[in-house]
Amino acid sequence: MKEERLLKPRQDTSATSLTGFQLYPRGPRKSDARHPPGTLFPFRMFTSLPFPARRATLLVGITACLALPAKSQHDVQRNAVQKIALGQHEQVATILAGDKKPNAGKAETLFVETLNLAAQGKIEEAISRRKLALAAGLPLERFVAGPRKVLSKLPPVEGSIDVELVHGPMVGAVTSEAASFWVRTREPATVTIRIGEKEFSNRTTAEADYTTVIRADGLKPMTTYAYKVLVNGKEIPAGQTNLRTFPSRNKPQPFSVGFGGGAGYIPEWERQWDNISTFQPLAFLMLGDNVYIDQPEHSLCQHYCYYRRQSRPEWRRFTARTAIYSIWDDHDF
Known part of the structure; x- marks a missing residue:
């Protein structure tokens, strides 16, 4: 008889919605502090329930998820770049200064500030921000890649050649x-x-x-x-x-x-x-x-x-x- 297998979520998946899975054999397994002998995993517990109970459990779970506040993937830096694209440069600083989550961090904020200043033709200020972004750990490739129609207004960054x-x-x-x-x-x-x-x-x-x-x-x-x-x-x-x-x-x-x-x-x-x-x-x-x-x-x-x-x-x-x-x-x- 073939060994029946289940999908087991990876332990380190809280950081992103891109979740890896691994297979483990169904049945006896070594005990540990989290799973003493005889412990049923949630999936196995769920599938062992009668159908009406499974349906009720799903409804409760879905309702609970919908009741939770949604966490947007739309980070503030991306929102600020949308304003740059629309020519609404005065709104960029306000968006970047907000405490909305998620936030892509200091280096990314400095990159967006560089982009906004360059788009307005404020070249010296943009060069200064660019230096700070690189010092904060932003990959050099970011300023080489672009967006070139804006960043090409700046002199080439040192090392880009x-x-x-x-x-x-x-x-x-x-x-x-x-x-x-x-x-x-x-x-x-x-x-x-x-x-x-x-x-x-x-x-x-x-x-x-x-x-x-x-x-x-x-x-x-x-x-x-x-x-x-x-x-x-x-x-x-x-x-x-x-x-x-x-x-x-x-x-x-x-x-x-x-x-x-x-x-x-x-x-x-x-x-x-x-x-x-x-x-x-x-x-x-x-x-x-x-x-x-x-x-x-x-x-x-x-x-x-x-x-x-x-x-x-x-x-x-x-x-x-x-x-x-x-x-x-x-x-x-």
Whole structure:
């Protein structure tokens, strides 16, 4: 008889709604302080109830959840950038000074203040804020990525010339024999993915926001490959640059897949990408509300929301080794 299994939530999932799961065998298990012998887990307790009792329990649970105050994913920094996009610069300081939660922190506030000052042509003040943001720990890539239509008004930040690979690599569209790699560069460039003796290249362009996708084929099923990233022939240091191909069609093999949605951006919670990565999922499914833009008519806010996630080192480590698939939901525009 096959061993029956249940989904067990990870212990460290309070930081974000992107929750990892692991399997554990149903039945006898070692006792500990939290689960003495004979203790029933909540899920097992729930499924053991008669149907009317289960229905009543669900109704009580749903009612309790609806009664709780909702915690918005719409952080104050994103709200402030929406005002910048609308030209309502005088409202930015008030929004950033508020104590509304969630809040993406001091470094992110300084970045938004830099953006607001640059948009108004207050260049010297913007440069001063930019220095403070970098000193507070903001990744240099944030000022290289943009939004360029505003930050290009400032002189290049010191050290930006060395940032050739701004975002990525991000792995996706993996099959048993191929994989794709998404990247963004500082300027138009030829990007090469080297796997063993094979090289696969494509070119980033300004029209595509300095991004491109490189397709690598001729790979073997369910195999781990180390790869290297080169920009204009120069090897670029990047962490976790390995990938696993998928099983062959009609030849099933065990593998794990992660999934989640509602990934609001709070820097201290971004560690969750490293947490999920410890499970080594073959793929991760982004189920919508991935960045919380809520401003479909202004690309400034759209770029801001994507760039800050794509610049996070935790996200870059995770997506460099895990095949990413996603759908859009209402907050992704």
